[in-house]
Amino acid sequence: MPRFLRPLTRAVTYTRWLHVLVGCVAGLTCASVYGMSEAKALDLVVGFFVLPVPLGVAAGLVPAMRRAEGLQARLMLFPGAHARGAAGPHDAEPAGPGVSVMPSASWNERCRTALWLVLRIEAGSATGFVTFFLMGQTLASIGAAAQERTTDPALFLPALADGPWWTDALLVPAPLLILLGFVVAVGHFMAAVAGRLLGPSPAQRLAALEERTEQLLERNRIARELHDSLGHALTVAVVQAGAARAAADPEFTDRALEAIEDTGRHALEDLDRVLRILREDGQPGRQRPTLADADRLLDFARTSGVKVEAEVTGPVDRLPGPVSREGYRMLQEALTNVLRHAGQVPVRVQVAADDGLLTLDVRNTLPAPTAPTGRGGSGLRGIRERATLLGGRAHTGPHDGDWRVRVELPLA
Structure with missing residues:
Protein backbone atom coordinates (compact mmCIF):
# COMPACT_ATOMS: atom_id res chain seq x y z
CA MET A 1 0.00 0.00 0.00
CA PRO A 2 2.76 2.58 0.76
CA ARG A 3 4.06 2.07 -2.78
CA PHE A 4 0.69 3.11 -4.23
CA LEU A 5 0.25 6.02 -1.82
CA ARG A 6 3.78 7.37 -2.24
CA PRO A 7 2.92 9.48 -5.34
CA LEU A 8 0.27 11.27 -3.29
CA THR A 9 2.98 12.62 -0.96
CA ARG A 10 5.17 14.00 -3.74
CA ALA A 11 4.95 17.66 -4.67
CA VAL A 12 5.55 16.86 -8.33
CA THR A 13 2.18 15.07 -8.49
CA TYR A 14 0.41 18.35 -7.79
CA THR A 15 2.66 20.49 -9.98
CA ARG A 16 1.83 18.11 -12.82
CA TRP A 17 -1.86 18.46 -11.98
CA LEU A 18 -1.57 22.24 -12.17
CA HIS A 19 0.41 22.03 -15.42
CA VAL A 20 -2.28 19.89 -17.04
CA LEU A 21 -5.12 22.09 -15.76
CA VAL A 22 -3.52 25.18 -17.32
CA GLY A 23 -4.24 23.58 -20.69
CA CYS A 24 -7.95 23.84 -19.88
CA VAL A 25 -7.76 27.65 -20.10
CA ALA A 26 -7.73 27.59 -23.90
CA GLY A 27 -10.74 25.29 -24.02
CA LEU A 28 -12.63 27.34 -21.44
CA THR A 29 -11.97 30.54 -23.37
CA CYS A 30 -13.12 29.04 -26.68
CA ALA A 31 -16.20 27.55 -25.05
CA SER A 32 -17.12 30.91 -23.52
CA VAL A 33 -16.81 32.66 -26.90
CA TYR A 34 -18.69 29.86 -28.66
CA GLY A 35 -21.56 30.05 -26.19
CA MET A 36 -23.22 27.19 -24.30
CA SER A 37 -26.57 28.52 -23.16
CA GLU A 38 -28.15 25.09 -22.92
CA ALA A 39 -24.91 23.24 -22.07
CA LYS A 40 -25.53 20.52 -24.64
CA ALA A 41 -23.03 17.69 -24.92
CA LEU A 42 -22.20 18.65 -28.51
CA ASP A 43 -21.57 22.24 -27.49
CA LEU A 44 -19.23 21.09 -24.74
CA VAL A 45 -17.27 18.91 -27.13
CA VAL A 46 -17.01 21.64 -29.78
CA GLY A 47 -16.18 24.41 -27.32
CA PHE A 48 -13.61 22.57 -25.19
CA PHE A 49 -12.09 20.02 -27.55
CA VAL A 50 -12.50 21.17 -31.18
CA LEU A 51 -12.22 24.95 -31.37
CA PRO A 52 -8.90 25.19 -29.42
CA VAL A 53 -7.10 22.82 -31.83
CA PRO A 54 -6.35 25.42 -34.57
CA LEU A 55 -5.13 27.85 -31.90
CA GLY A 56 -2.78 25.23 -30.47
CA VAL A 57 -1.42 24.38 -33.91
CA ALA A 58 -0.86 28.04 -34.78
CA ALA A 59 0.89 28.73 -31.46
CA GLY A 60 3.08 25.63 -31.83
CA LEU A 61 4.45 26.87 -35.15
CA VAL A 62 5.98 29.91 -33.41
CA PRO A 63 9.65 29.02 -32.67
CA ALA A 64 9.71 30.70 -29.24
CA MET A 65 6.74 28.60 -28.07
CA ARG A 66 8.93 25.50 -27.89
CA ARG A 67 11.25 27.23 -25.44
CA ALA A 68 8.33 28.38 -23.27
CA GLU A 69 6.75 24.93 -23.19
CA GLY A 70 10.11 23.28 -22.49
CA LEU A 71 10.76 25.52 -19.50
CA GLN A 72 7.27 24.86 -18.11
CA ALA A 73 7.64 21.13 -18.59
CA ARG A 74 11.02 21.05 -16.84
CA LEU A 75 9.72 23.08 -13.92
CA MET A 76 6.37 21.39 -13.37
CA LEU A 77 6.46 17.89 -14.88
CA PHE A 78 9.74 16.68 -13.43
CA PRO A 79 11.02 16.59 -9.84
CA GLY A 80 13.59 19.17 -8.87
CA ALA A 81 14.43 21.54 -6.08
CA HIS A 82 10.75 22.58 -6.01
CA ALA A 83 9.56 18.96 -5.57
CA ARG A 84 10.76 18.02 -2.11
CA GLY A 85 8.83 14.77 -2.21
CA ALA A 86 11.21 13.40 -4.84
CA ALA A 87 14.21 13.36 -2.56
CA GLY A 88 14.06 9.61 -2.01
CA PRO A 89 16.54 7.44 -3.92
CA HIS A 90 13.77 5.34 -5.43
CA ASP A 91 11.49 8.24 -6.38
CA ALA A 92 13.89 10.80 -7.77
CA GLU A 93 13.86 11.36 -11.52
CA PRO A 94 16.17 13.53 -13.60
CA ALA A 95 14.95 17.12 -13.84
CA GLY A 96 13.51 17.42 -17.29
CA PRO A 97 15.23 14.48 -19.00
CA GLY A 98 15.35 14.98 -22.73
CA VAL A 99 13.28 18.19 -22.67
CA SER A 100 14.73 20.95 -24.84
CA VAL A 101 14.59 24.62 -23.86
CA MET A 102 15.74 25.90 -27.25
CA PRO A 103 13.45 27.57 -29.83
CA SER A 104 12.27 25.48 -32.75
CA ALA A 105 15.00 25.24 -35.37
CA SER A 106 13.18 23.11 -37.95
CA TRP A 107 9.69 22.32 -39.18
CA ASN A 108 9.91 18.94 -37.50
CA GLU A 109 10.32 20.62 -34.13
CA ARG A 110 7.52 23.08 -34.88
CA CYS A 111 5.14 20.26 -35.77
CA ARG A 112 6.06 18.35 -32.62
CA THR A 113 5.48 21.48 -30.54
CA ALA A 114 2.09 21.99 -32.18
CA LEU A 115 1.13 18.38 -31.45
CA TRP A 116 2.25 18.84 -27.83
CA LEU A 117 0.07 21.95 -27.42
CA VAL A 118 -2.96 20.19 -28.87
CA LEU A 119 -2.39 17.24 -26.56
CA ARG A 120 -1.98 19.56 -23.59
CA ILE A 121 -5.24 21.37 -24.40
CA GLU A 122 -7.17 18.12 -24.80
CA ALA A 123 -5.68 16.58 -21.63
CA GLY A 124 -6.31 19.80 -19.74
CA SER A 125 -9.96 19.96 -20.77
CA ALA A 126 -10.53 16.30 -19.87
CA THR A 127 -8.76 16.74 -16.51
CA GLY A 128 -10.80 19.87 -15.81
CA PHE A 129 -14.07 18.00 -16.39
CA VAL A 130 -12.98 15.05 -14.22
CA THR A 131 -11.77 17.38 -11.45
CA PHE A 132 -15.00 19.39 -11.46
CA PHE A 133 -17.19 16.30 -11.54
CA LEU A 134 -15.43 14.35 -8.77
CA MET A 135 -15.01 17.41 -6.56
CA GLY A 136 -18.74 18.03 -6.96
CA GLN A 137 -19.47 14.43 -6.00
CA THR A 138 -17.35 14.76 -2.87
CA LEU A 139 -19.09 17.96 -1.79
CA ALA A 140 -22.50 16.43 -2.47
CA SER A 141 -21.65 13.37 -0.36
CA ILE A 142 -20.43 15.56 2.50
CA GLY A 143 -23.63 17.64 2.35
CA ALA A 144 -25.87 14.57 2.25
CA ALA A 145 -24.10 12.94 5.19
CA ALA A 146 -24.28 16.12 7.26
CA GLN A 147 -28.00 16.64 6.61
CA GLU A 148 -29.01 12.97 6.80
CA ARG A 149 -30.10 12.64 3.15
CA THR A 150 -31.88 15.95 2.70
CA THR A 151 -30.03 16.22 -0.61
CA ASP A 152 -29.38 13.62 -3.28
CA PRO A 153 -25.64 12.93 -3.60
CA ALA A 154 -26.00 10.23 -6.28
CA LEU A 155 -24.32 12.14 -9.08
CA PHE A 156 -22.62 9.03 -10.46
CA LEU A 157 -23.82 6.33 -8.02
CA PRO A 158 -27.63 6.34 -8.54
CA ALA A 159 -27.97 2.84 -7.07
CA LEU A 160 -27.06 4.22 -3.63
CA ALA A 161 -29.48 7.14 -3.75
CA ASP A 162 -32.00 5.34 -1.51
CA GLY A 163 -29.48 4.00 0.99
CA PRO A 164 -28.95 5.19 4.58
CA TRP A 165 -27.16 8.54 5.11
CA TRP A 166 -24.04 6.94 6.61
CA THR A 167 -23.24 5.33 3.24
CA ASP A 168 -22.61 8.85 1.94
CA ALA A 169 -20.14 9.47 4.77
CA LEU A 170 -18.24 6.29 3.89
CA LEU A 171 -18.13 7.28 0.20
CA VAL A 172 -16.70 10.77 0.81
CA PRO A 173 -13.03 9.67 0.24
CA ALA A 174 -13.84 7.56 -2.85
CA PRO A 175 -14.16 10.39 -5.40
CA LEU A 176 -11.01 12.04 -4.04
CA LEU A 177 -8.99 8.81 -4.35
CA ILE A 178 -10.29 8.28 -7.88
CA LEU A 179 -9.38 11.86 -8.77
CA LEU A 180 -5.87 11.58 -7.33
CA GLY A 181 -5.29 8.28 -9.13
CA PHE A 182 -6.43 9.88 -12.37
CA VAL A 183 -4.12 12.87 -11.77
CA VAL A 184 -1.11 10.61 -11.11
CA ALA A 185 -1.76 8.63 -14.31
CA VAL A 186 -2.23 11.75 -16.45
CA GLY A 187 0.90 13.33 -14.92
CA HIS A 188 3.04 10.30 -15.76
CA PHE A 189 1.60 10.20 -19.27
CA MET A 190 2.33 13.89 -19.92
CA ALA A 191 5.86 13.57 -18.54
CA ALA A 192 6.54 10.62 -20.85
CA VAL A 193 5.11 12.37 -23.89
CA ALA A 194 7.04 15.57 -23.10
CA GLY A 195 10.31 13.72 -23.57
CA ARG A 196 9.23 12.63 -27.05
CA LEU A 197 7.56 15.78 -28.35
CA LEU A 198 9.70 18.40 -26.59
CA GLY A 199 12.95 16.45 -26.69
CA PRO A 200 15.98 17.72 -28.61
CA SER A 201 16.46 16.76 -32.23
CA PRO A 202 19.28 14.39 -33.27
CA ALA A 203 21.32 17.41 -34.40
CA GLN A 204 20.91 19.07 -30.98
CA ARG A 205 21.84 15.84 -29.21
Whole structure:
Protein backbone atom coordinates (compact mmCIF):
# COMPACT_ATOMS: atom_id res chain seq x y z
CA MET A 1 0.00 0.00 0.00
CA PRO A 2 2.76 2.58 0.76
CA ARG A 3 4.06 2.07 -2.78
CA PHE A 4 0.69 3.11 -4.23
CA LEU A 5 0.25 6.02 -1.82
CA ARG A 6 3.78 7.37 -2.24
CA PRO A 7 2.92 9.48 -5.34
CA LEU A 8 0.27 11.27 -3.29
CA THR A 9 2.98 12.62 -0.96
CA ARG A 10 5.17 14.00 -3.74
CA ALA A 11 4.95 17.66 -4.67
CA VAL A 12 5.55 16.86 -8.33
CA THR A 13 2.18 15.07 -8.49
CA TYR A 14 0.41 18.35 -7.79
CA THR A 15 2.66 20.49 -9.98
CA ARG A 16 1.83 18.11 -12.82
CA TRP A 17 -1.86 18.46 -11.98
CA LEU A 18 -1.57 22.24 -12.17
CA HIS A 19 0.41 22.03 -15.42
CA VAL A 20 -2.28 19.89 -17.04
CA LEU A 21 -5.12 22.09 -15.76
CA VAL A 22 -3.52 25.18 -17.32
CA GLY A 23 -4.24 23.58 -20.69
CA CYS A 24 -7.95 23.84 -19.88
CA VAL A 25 -7.76 27.65 -20.10
CA ALA A 26 -7.73 27.59 -23.90
CA GLY A 27 -10.74 25.29 -24.02
CA LEU A 28 -12.63 27.34 -21.44
CA THR A 29 -11.97 30.54 -23.37
CA CYS A 30 -13.12 29.04 -26.68
CA ALA A 31 -16.20 27.55 -25.05
CA SER A 32 -17.12 30.91 -23.52
CA VAL A 33 -16.81 32.66 -26.90
CA TYR A 34 -18.69 29.86 -28.66
CA GLY A 35 -21.56 30.05 -26.19
CA MET A 36 -23.22 27.19 -24.30
CA SER A 37 -26.57 28.52 -23.16
CA GLU A 38 -28.15 25.09 -22.92
CA ALA A 39 -24.91 23.24 -22.07
CA LYS A 40 -25.53 20.52 -24.64
CA ALA A 41 -23.03 17.69 -24.92
CA LEU A 42 -22.20 18.65 -28.51
CA ASP A 43 -21.57 22.24 -27.49
CA LEU A 44 -19.23 21.09 -24.74
CA VAL A 45 -17.27 18.91 -27.13
CA VAL A 46 -17.01 21.64 -29.78
CA GLY A 47 -16.18 24.41 -27.32
CA PHE A 48 -13.61 22.57 -25.19
CA PHE A 49 -12.09 20.02 -27.55
CA VAL A 50 -12.50 21.17 -31.18
CA LEU A 51 -12.22 24.95 -31.37
CA PRO A 52 -8.90 25.19 -29.42
CA VAL A 53 -7.10 22.82 -31.83
CA PRO A 54 -6.35 25.42 -34.57
CA LEU A 55 -5.13 27.85 -31.90
CA GLY A 56 -2.78 25.23 -30.47
CA VAL A 57 -1.42 24.38 -33.91
CA ALA A 58 -0.86 28.04 -34.78
CA ALA A 59 0.89 28.73 -31.46
CA GLY A 60 3.08 25.63 -31.83
CA LEU A 61 4.45 26.87 -35.15
CA VAL A 62 5.98 29.91 -33.41
CA PRO A 63 9.65 29.02 -32.67
CA ALA A 64 9.71 30.70 -29.24
CA MET A 65 6.74 28.60 -28.07
CA ARG A 66 8.93 25.50 -27.89
CA ARG A 67 11.25 27.23 -25.44
CA ALA A 68 8.33 28.38 -23.27
CA GLU A 69 6.75 24.93 -23.19
CA GLY A 70 10.11 23.28 -22.49
CA LEU A 71 10.76 25.52 -19.50
CA GLN A 72 7.27 24.86 -18.11
CA ALA A 73 7.64 21.13 -18.59
CA ARG A 74 11.02 21.05 -16.84
CA LEU A 75 9.72 23.08 -13.92
CA MET A 76 6.37 21.39 -13.37
CA LEU A 77 6.46 17.89 -14.88
CA PHE A 78 9.74 16.68 -13.43
CA PRO A 79 11.02 16.59 -9.84
CA GLY A 80 13.59 19.17 -8.87
CA ALA A 81 14.43 21.54 -6.08
CA HIS A 82 10.75 22.58 -6.01
CA ALA A 83 9.56 18.96 -5.57
CA ARG A 84 10.76 18.02 -2.11
CA GLY A 85 8.83 14.77 -2.21
CA ALA A 86 11.21 13.40 -4.84
CA ALA A 87 14.21 13.36 -2.56
CA GLY A 88 14.06 9.61 -2.01
CA PRO A 89 16.54 7.44 -3.92
CA HIS A 90 13.77 5.34 -5.43
CA ASP A 91 11.49 8.24 -6.38
CA ALA A 92 13.89 10.80 -7.77
CA GLU A 93 13.86 11.36 -11.52
CA PRO A 94 16.17 13.53 -13.60
CA ALA A 95 14.95 17.12 -13.84
CA GLY A 96 13.51 17.42 -17.29
CA PRO A 97 15.23 14.48 -19.00
CA GLY A 98 15.35 14.98 -22.73
CA VAL A 99 13.28 18.19 -22.67
CA SER A 100 14.73 20.95 -24.84
CA VAL A 101 14.59 24.62 -23.86
CA MET A 102 15.74 25.90 -27.25
CA PRO A 103 13.45 27.57 -29.83
CA SER A 104 12.27 25.48 -32.75
CA ALA A 105 15.00 25.24 -35.37
CA SER A 106 13.18 23.11 -37.95
CA TRP A 107 9.69 22.32 -39.18
CA ASN A 108 9.91 18.94 -37.50
CA GLU A 109 10.32 20.62 -34.13
CA ARG A 110 7.52 23.08 -34.88
CA CYS A 111 5.14 20.26 -35.77
CA ARG A 112 6.06 18.35 -32.62
CA THR A 113 5.48 21.48 -30.54
CA ALA A 114 2.09 21.99 -32.18
CA LEU A 115 1.13 18.38 -31.45
CA TRP A 116 2.25 18.84 -27.83
CA LEU A 117 0.07 21.95 -27.42
CA VAL A 118 -2.96 20.19 -28.87
CA LEU A 119 -2.39 17.24 -26.56
CA ARG A 120 -1.98 19.56 -23.59
CA ILE A 121 -5.24 21.37 -24.40
CA GLU A 122 -7.17 18.12 -24.80
CA ALA A 123 -5.68 16.58 -21.63
CA GLY A 124 -6.31 19.80 -19.74
CA SER A 125 -9.96 19.96 -20.77
CA ALA A 126 -10.53 16.30 -19.87
CA THR A 127 -8.76 16.74 -16.51
CA GLY A 128 -10.80 19.87 -15.81
CA PHE A 129 -14.07 18.00 -16.39
CA VAL A 130 -12.98 15.05 -14.22
CA THR A 131 -11.77 17.38 -11.45
CA PHE A 132 -15.00 19.39 -11.46
CA PHE A 133 -17.19 16.30 -11.54
CA LEU A 134 -15.43 14.35 -8.77
CA MET A 135 -15.01 17.41 -6.56
CA GLY A 136 -18.74 18.03 -6.96
CA GLN A 137 -19.47 14.43 -6.00
CA THR A 138 -17.35 14.76 -2.87
CA LEU A 139 -19.09 17.96 -1.79
CA ALA A 140 -22.50 16.43 -2.47
CA SER A 141 -21.65 13.37 -0.36
CA ILE A 142 -20.43 15.56 2.50
CA GLY A 143 -23.63 17.64 2.35
CA ALA A 144 -25.87 14.57 2.25
CA ALA A 145 -24.10 12.94 5.19
CA ALA A 146 -24.28 16.12 7.26
CA GLN A 147 -28.00 16.64 6.61
CA GLU A 148 -29.01 12.97 6.80
CA ARG A 149 -30.10 12.64 3.15
CA THR A 150 -31.88 15.95 2.70
CA THR A 151 -30.03 16.22 -0.61
CA ASP A 152 -29.38 13.62 -3.28
CA PRO A 153 -25.64 12.93 -3.60
CA ALA A 154 -26.00 10.23 -6.28
CA LEU A 155 -24.32 12.14 -9.08
CA PHE A 156 -22.62 9.03 -10.46
CA LEU A 157 -23.82 6.33 -8.02
CA PRO A 158 -27.63 6.34 -8.54
CA ALA A 159 -27.97 2.84 -7.07
CA LEU A 160 -27.06 4.22 -3.63
CA ALA A 161 -29.48 7.14 -3.75
CA ASP A 162 -32.00 5.34 -1.51
CA GLY A 163 -29.48 4.00 0.99
CA PRO A 164 -28.95 5.19 4.58
CA TRP A 165 -27.16 8.54 5.11
CA TRP A 166 -24.04 6.94 6.61
CA THR A 167 -23.24 5.33 3.24
CA ASP A 168 -22.61 8.85 1.94
CA ALA A 169 -20.14 9.47 4.77
CA LEU A 170 -18.24 6.29 3.89
CA LEU A 171 -18.13 7.28 0.20
CA VAL A 172 -16.70 10.77 0.81
CA PRO A 173 -13.03 9.67 0.24
CA ALA A 174 -13.84 7.56 -2.85
CA PRO A 175 -14.16 10.39 -5.40
CA LEU A 176 -11.01 12.04 -4.04
CA LEU A 177 -8.99 8.81 -4.35
CA ILE A 178 -10.29 8.28 -7.88
CA LEU A 179 -9.38 11.86 -8.77
CA LEU A 180 -5.87 11.58 -7.33
CA GLY A 181 -5.29 8.28 -9.13
CA PHE A 182 -6.43 9.88 -12.37
CA VAL A 183 -4.12 12.87 -11.77
CA VAL A 184 -1.11 10.61 -11.11
CA ALA A 185 -1.76 8.63 -14.31
CA VAL A 186 -2.23 11.75 -16.45
CA GLY A 187 0.90 13.33 -14.92
CA HIS A 188 3.04 10.30 -15.76
CA PHE A 189 1.60 10.20 -19.27
CA MET A 190 2.33 13.89 -19.92
CA ALA A 191 5.86 13.57 -18.54
CA ALA A 192 6.54 10.62 -20.85
CA VAL A 193 5.11 12.37 -23.89
CA ALA A 194 7.04 15.57 -23.10
CA GLY A 195 10.31 13.72 -23.57
CA ARG A 196 9.23 12.63 -27.05
CA LEU A 197 7.56 15.78 -28.35
CA LEU A 198 9.70 18.40 -26.59
CA GLY A 199 12.95 16.45 -26.69
CA PRO A 200 15.98 17.72 -28.61
CA SER A 201 16.46 16.76 -32.23
CA PRO A 202 19.28 14.39 -33.27
CA ALA A 203 21.32 17.41 -34.40
CA GLN A 204 20.91 19.07 -30.98
CA ARG A 205 21.84 15.84 -29.21
CA LEU A 206 24.98 15.56 -31.34
CA ALA A 207 25.88 19.19 -30.67
CA ALA A 208 25.40 18.69 -26.93
CA LEU A 209 27.54 15.55 -27.01
CA GLU A 210 30.29 17.37 -28.89
CA GLU A 211 30.17 20.25 -26.41
CA ARG A 212 30.38 17.83 -23.49
CA THR A 213 33.33 16.07 -25.12
CA GLU A 214 35.13 19.39 -25.61
CA GLN A 215 34.53 20.25 -21.95
CA LEU A 216 35.95 16.93 -20.78
CA LEU A 217 38.99 17.30 -23.03
CA GLU A 218 39.58 20.82 -21.73
CA ARG A 219 39.29 19.62 -18.13
CA ASN A 220 41.78 16.83 -18.79
CA ARG A 221 44.17 19.27 -20.43
CA ILE A 222 43.96 21.67 -17.48
CA ALA A 223 44.46 18.79 -15.05
CA ARG A 224 47.58 17.71 -16.93
CA GLU A 225 48.86 21.30 -16.96
CA LEU A 226 48.44 21.63 -13.19
CA HIS A 227 49.97 18.23 -12.56
CA ASP A 228 53.01 18.97 -14.71
CA SER A 229 53.75 22.53 -13.59
CA LEU A 230 52.91 22.27 -9.88
CA GLY A 231 54.24 18.72 -9.57
CA HIS A 232 57.54 19.76 -11.12
CA ALA A 233 57.80 22.86 -8.91
CA LEU A 234 57.10 20.95 -5.71
CA THR A 235 59.51 18.19 -6.64
CA VAL A 236 62.31 20.68 -7.35
CA ALA A 237 61.58 22.54 -4.11
CA VAL A 238 61.68 19.35 -2.03
CA VAL A 239 64.89 18.15 -3.66
CA GLN A 240 66.58 21.54 -3.30
CA ALA A 241 65.54 21.89 0.34
CA GLY A 242 66.79 18.38 1.16
CA ALA A 243 70.10 18.95 -0.62
CA ALA A 244 70.65 22.30 1.11
CA ARG A 245 70.03 20.78 4.53
CA ALA A 246 72.38 17.88 3.82
CA ALA A 247 75.14 20.11 2.43
CA ALA A 248 75.17 22.56 5.36
CA ASP A 249 76.95 25.03 3.06
CA PRO A 250 75.73 28.66 3.16
CA GLU A 251 76.67 29.26 -0.47
CA PHE A 252 74.90 26.12 -1.68
CA THR A 253 71.90 26.99 0.50
CA ASP A 254 71.66 30.42 -1.14
CA ARG A 255 71.68 28.83 -4.59
CA ALA A 256 69.06 26.29 -3.51
CA LEU A 257 66.79 29.00 -2.12
CA GLU A 258 67.20 31.01 -5.32
CA ALA A 259 66.25 27.95 -7.39
CA ILE A 260 63.23 27.29 -5.15
CA GLU A 261 62.14 30.93 -5.49
CA ASP A 262 62.50 30.86 -9.28
CA THR A 263 60.66 27.55 -9.57
CA GLY A 264 57.85 28.77 -7.33
CA ARG A 265 57.50 31.98 -9.35
CA HIS A 266 57.11 30.08 -12.60
CA ALA A 267 54.64 27.68 -10.97
CA LEU A 268 52.53 30.63 -9.79
CA GLU A 269 52.55 32.04 -13.32
CA ASP A 270 51.34 28.70 -14.68
CA LEU A 271 48.67 28.54 -12.00
CA ASP A 272 47.52 32.08 -12.77
CA ARG A 273 47.31 31.24 -16.47
CA VAL A 274 45.17 28.17 -15.79
CA LEU A 275 42.89 30.13 -13.46
CA ARG A 276 42.42 32.78 -16.13
CA ILE A 277 41.29 30.05 -18.51
CA LEU A 278 38.80 28.73 -15.94
CA ARG A 279 37.46 32.22 -15.18
CA GLU A 280 37.29 33.15 -18.87
CA ASP A 281 37.79 36.78 -17.92
CA GLY A 282 39.14 37.72 -21.34
CA GLN A 283 42.39 39.12 -19.95
CA PRO A 284 45.58 38.17 -21.76
CA GLY A 285 47.45 35.41 -20.00
CA ARG A 286 51.03 34.29 -20.07
CA GLN A 287 51.90 32.12 -23.05
CA ARG A 288 52.56 28.48 -22.37
CA PRO A 289 56.27 27.56 -22.38
CA THR A 290 57.71 25.74 -25.39
CA LEU A 291 60.79 23.68 -26.13
CA ALA A 292 62.62 26.95 -26.78
CA ASP A 293 62.51 27.30 -22.96
CA ALA A 294 63.97 23.84 -22.39
CA ASP A 295 67.21 25.34 -20.99
CA ARG A 296 65.24 26.49 -17.97
CA LEU A 297 64.17 22.92 -17.20
CA LEU A 298 67.74 21.66 -17.59
CA ASP A 299 69.08 24.40 -15.29
CA PHE A 300 66.55 23.54 -12.62
CA ALA A 301 67.59 19.89 -12.81
CA ARG A 302 71.27 20.81 -12.56
CA THR A 303 70.72 23.06 -9.54
CA SER A 304 69.02 20.10 -7.86
CA GLY A 305 72.29 18.16 -8.04
CA VAL A 306 71.48 16.15 -11.17
CA LYS A 307 74.22 15.81 -13.79
CA VAL A 308 72.49 16.53 -17.07
CA GLU A 309 74.03 15.91 -20.48
CA ALA A 310 71.86 17.60 -23.09
CA GLU A 311 72.00 17.43 -26.86
CA VAL A 312 69.61 19.54 -28.93
CA THR A 313 69.64 19.29 -32.71
CA GLY A 314 67.44 20.73 -35.41
CA PRO A 315 65.25 23.85 -35.54
CA VAL A 316 63.65 23.38 -32.13
CA ASP A 317 62.70 27.07 -31.94
CA ARG A 318 60.64 26.80 -35.15
CA LEU A 319 58.50 23.80 -34.24
CA PRO A 320 54.70 23.95 -34.60
CA GLY A 321 53.10 25.50 -31.52
CA PRO A 322 51.17 22.46 -30.21
CA VAL A 323 54.13 20.12 -30.71
CA SER A 324 56.58 22.49 -29.03
CA ARG A 325 54.29 23.20 -26.06
CA GLU A 326 53.39 19.57 -25.43
CA GLY A 327 57.02 18.55 -25.96
CA TYR A 328 58.05 20.95 -23.21
CA ARG A 329 55.54 19.41 -20.80
CA MET A 330 56.71 15.89 -21.66
CA LEU A 331 60.34 16.84 -21.03
CA GLN A 332 59.32 18.52 -17.79
CA GLU A 333 57.49 15.42 -16.59
CA ALA A 334 60.39 13.15 -17.58
CA LEU A 335 62.86 15.24 -15.54
CA THR A 336 60.39 15.46 -12.64
CA ASN A 337 60.10 11.67 -12.74
CA VAL A 338 63.89 11.40 -12.43
CA LEU A 339 64.04 13.75 -9.43
CA ARG A 340 61.11 12.10 -7.70
CA HIS A 341 62.07 8.45 -8.16
CA ALA A 342 65.79 8.24 -8.93
CA GLY A 343 67.27 11.24 -7.14
CA GLN A 344 70.60 12.79 -8.08
CA VAL A 345 71.67 10.46 -10.86
CA PRO A 346 73.22 11.23 -14.27
CA VAL A 347 70.65 12.07 -16.96
CA ARG A 348 71.07 12.14 -20.73
CA VAL A 349 68.65 14.29 -22.67
CA GLN A 350 68.38 14.28 -26.47
CA VAL A 351 66.03 16.56 -28.38
CA ALA A 352 66.08 16.20 -32.15
CA ALA A 353 63.86 17.77 -34.79
CA ASP A 354 64.46 16.44 -38.29
CA ASP A 355 62.77 14.52 -41.12
CA GLY A 356 59.34 15.73 -40.01
CA LEU A 357 59.71 14.12 -36.57
CA LEU A 358 60.44 15.46 -33.10
CA THR A 359 62.24 12.97 -30.85
CA LEU A 360 62.63 13.33 -27.10
CA ASP A 361 64.86 10.82 -25.36
CA VAL A 362 65.53 11.03 -21.61
CA ARG A 363 67.63 8.35 -19.91
CA ASN A 364 68.85 8.04 -16.36
CA THR A 365 70.59 5.44 -14.28
CA LEU A 366 68.16 3.04 -12.69
CA PRO A 367 69.03 2.46 -9.00
CA ALA A 368 67.57 -0.84 -7.87
CA PRO A 369 66.14 0.29 -4.50
CA THR A 370 64.19 3.26 -5.92
CA ALA A 371 63.54 2.08 -9.43
CA PRO A 372 60.32 3.30 -10.97
CA THR A 373 58.21 0.74 -12.71
CA GLY A 374 56.33 0.65 -15.96
CA ARG A 375 53.11 0.97 -13.96
CA GLY A 376 53.92 4.58 -13.13
CA GLY A 377 51.48 7.20 -11.95
CA SER A 378 49.51 9.81 -13.81
CA GLY A 379 52.65 11.63 -15.02
CA LEU A 380 53.89 8.87 -17.32
CA ARG A 381 50.34 8.12 -18.37
CA GLY A 382 49.96 11.81 -19.23
CA ILE A 383 53.06 11.63 -21.46
CA ARG A 384 51.54 8.73 -23.40
CA GLU A 385 48.18 10.52 -23.67
CA ARG A 386 49.78 13.71 -24.98
CA ALA A 387 51.77 11.78 -27.56
CA THR A 388 48.68 9.90 -28.74
CA LEU A 389 46.65 13.09 -29.11
CA LEU A 390 49.39 14.54 -31.35
CA GLY A 391 49.51 11.42 -33.52
CA GLY A 392 52.79 10.21 -32.05
CA ARG A 393 53.89 7.54 -29.62
CA ALA A 394 55.72 7.31 -26.31
CA HIS A 395 57.63 4.49 -24.62
CA THR A 396 58.47 4.52 -20.92
CA GLY A 397 60.26 1.83 -18.97
CA PRO A 398 63.61 0.11 -18.33
CA HIS A 399 66.01 -0.08 -21.27
CA ASP A 400 69.57 -1.52 -21.17
CA GLY A 401 69.91 -0.92 -17.44
CA ASP A 402 68.53 2.62 -17.61
CA TRP A 403 65.11 4.17 -17.22
CA ARG A 404 64.09 5.59 -20.56
CA VAL A 405 61.37 7.94 -21.72
CA ARG A 406 61.26 8.19 -25.52
CA VAL A 407 58.69 10.25 -27.39
CA GLU A 408 58.24 10.58 -31.14
CA LEU A 409 55.91 13.30 -32.46
CA PRO A 410 55.17 14.07 -36.13
CA LEU A 411 55.73 17.69 -37.09
CA ALA A 412 53.11 17.76 -39.84
